[in-house]
Amino acid sequence: MNIIILGAGVVGVTSAWYLAKAGHSVTVIDRQPAAALETSFANAGEVSPGYSSPWAAPGIPVKALKWLFMQHSPLIIQPTLDPAALRWISQMLRNCTAQRYAINKSRMVRIAEYSRDCLMALREETGIQYDQRTQGTLEVFRTQKQFDGIGKDVAVLKAGGVAYEILDREGCASVEPGLSSSKDKIVGGLRLPGDETGDCFMFTTELAKLAEQAGVKFLYDTGITRPITEGNRLKAIVTTKGTMEADVFVGALGSYTPKFVEHLGIDLPVYPIKGYSITVPIIDAARAPVSTVMDETHKIAMTRLGDRIRVGGMAEIAGFSKSLPAKRQATLTHSIEDLFGGAGDQSQAKFWTGLRPMTPDGTPVIGATRYQNLYLNTGHGTLGWTMACGSARVLSDIVSGNKPEIETADLAISRYAA
Numbered sequence: 226m227n228i229i230i231l232g233a234g235v236v237g238v239t240s241a242w243y244l245a246k247a248g249h250s251v252t253v254i255d256r257q258p259a260a261a262l263e264t265s266f267a268n269a270g271e272v273s274p275g276y277s278s279p280w281a282a283p284g285i286p287v288k289a290l291k292w293l294f295m296q297h298s299p300l301i302i303q304p305t306l307d308p309a310a311l312r313w314i315s316q317m318l319r320n321c322t323a324q325r326y327a328i329n330k331s332r333m334v335r336i337a338e339y340s341r342d343c344l345m346a347l348r349e350e351t352g353i354q355y356d357q358r359t360q361g362t363l364e365v366f367r368t369q370k371q372f373d374g375i376g377k378d379v380a381v382l383k384a385g386g387v388a389y390e391i392l393d394r395e396g397c398a399s400v401e402p403g404l405s406s407s408k409d410k411i412v413g414g415l416r417l418p419g420d421e422t423g424d425c426f427m428f429t430t431e432l433a434k435l436a437e438q439a440g441v442k443f444l445y446d447t448g449i450t451r452p453i454t455e456g457n458r459l460k461a462i463v464t465t466k467g468t469m470e471a472d473v474f475v476g477a478l479g480s481y482t483p484k485f486v487e488h489l490g491i492d493l494p495v496y497p498i499k500g501y502s503i504t505v506p507i508i509d510a511a512r513a514p515v516s517t518v519m520d521e522t523h524k525i526a527m528t529r530l531g532d533r534i535r536v537g538g539m540a541e542i543a544g545f546s547k548s549l550p551a552k553r554q555a556t557l558t559h560s561i562e563d564l565f566g567g568a569g570d571q572s573q574a575k576f577w578t579g580l581r582p583m584t585p586d587g588t589p590v591i592g593a594t595r596y597q598n599l600y601l602n603t604g605h606g607t608l609g610w611t612m613a614c615g616s617a618r619v620l621s622d623i624v625s626g627n628k629p630e631i632e633t634a635d636l637a638i639s640r641y642a643a
């Protein structure tokens with residue numbers, strides 16, 4: 226089949242890879258001059274099935290209120306009357322029950338674990354390099370209360386068969402020696418040895434090259450404006466470079482997918498949740514993180530990517546704004562300097578923002594729509610890098626008429642109709 230993929234982020238490019246491998250003729254269209262230049266560009270670098278949890282969890286509404294008044298807060302809500310934001314917040318709050326949390330979490334873990342296995346297989350098959358490491362991730366707790374409260378997370382990890390280690394502060398410093406001089410600031414940590422790290426932009430760029438060699442066409446600098454329908458099928462899409470037809474279309478426009486499907490009367494509850502990162506060159510490797518260290522207090526992840534450190538986090542509700550306030554950079558700088566002081570050259574920090582395509586239930590939207598030849602692969606929120614390969618693999622199976630290796634019926638957009 227001739228397939229057009231809308232969007233060349235990590236989700237679009239992995240989709241192209243698996244669809245091309247399944248024997249289809251694939252074209253990827255993106256408004257940017259190359260792959261992975263929007264949200265997939267400078268994320269925190271964690272491939273973390275172990276931390277696959279929905280934001281919407283019991284207790285979050287109270288925690289969120291506290292965060293709003295905290296210095297270096299992980300959550301910022303800009304005062305807004307944007308109906309999309311208000312609706313998304315209310316849908317998210319409705320998912321904060323114990324029952325909804327359990328359902329949403331099980332869906333996320335299913336796709337994230339499968340995705341990690343797909344990534345490992347892809348690495349084995351292609352030899353792709355992306356500053357990857359397979360040394361787990363470590364969540365550090367600054368207060369005894371946080372540390373004492375990990376019971377619920379541990380129970381979930383146990384139930385899911387996910388390997389974990391509970392470490393005291395000495396244990397944390399032994400797996401992450403860069404913490405030796407700051408270990409008095411932490412009381413302990415939770416390590417997930419099965420998690421991985423890597424540069425999502427490098428991965429996507431390299432995979433796009435491999436996909437091109439496998440016959441995938443990439444049309445960059447091409448804005449997608451709207452679909453043209455014929456009955457309950459998409460006939461074509463209108464782009465800034467003309468109208469393009471295909472047998473099948475895959476929507477992978479990240480946070481902008483709702484704008485495209487709106488033309489079709491499809492209500493996709495994906496909202497852009499803004500996050501920030503800085504990337505600094507390492508000047509003292511002994512002080513730098515070895516893998517990812519997640520500071521639970523500020524919800525900031527610090528990841529070693531080759532000779533750089535990526536520091537990423539924060540969640541801001543601010544529509545599609547991509548402004549870069551100095552205050553947010555200060556929070557990221559504070560986090561890394563507080564725990565890994567002197568490891569990186571802050572004077573050369575590259576400050577970045579990206580819009581996470583976030584569903585209110587935390588689970589991505591993968592699969593068919595009510596238009597016969599339109600499929601979606603989007604809404605991966607905080608975990609698009611973690612879930613990309615698995616999402617793309619199941620999408621390819623669904624489009625090709627093969628049975629996916631994991632259950633997918635509850636990942637499609639139809640789940641919101643209930």
Ligand SMILES: Cc1cc2nc3c(=O)[nH]c(=O)nc-3n(C[C@H](O)[C@H](O)[C@H](O)COP(=O)(O)OP(=O)(O)OC[C@H]3O[C@@H](n4cnc5c(N)ncnc54)[C@H](O)[C@@H]3O)c2cc1C
Nearest residue numbers: 232234236256264265269270271449479500608609610611
């Ligand atoms: C600060 C931060 C930290 C993060 N950390 C992690 C992490 O550690 N681990 C993890 O798993 N995930 C992380 N994420 C999430 C992850 O980065 C995203 O889920 C993922 O990049 C989404 O990929 P995507 O392909 O869906 O979207 P995108 O990468 O945004 O791709 C969408 C593409 O569609 C194109 N497009 C959009 N509209 C149009 C149009 N009209 N016409 C043409 N092209 C268009 C864009 O140019 C873009 O290339 C983080 C995100 C942020 C912001």
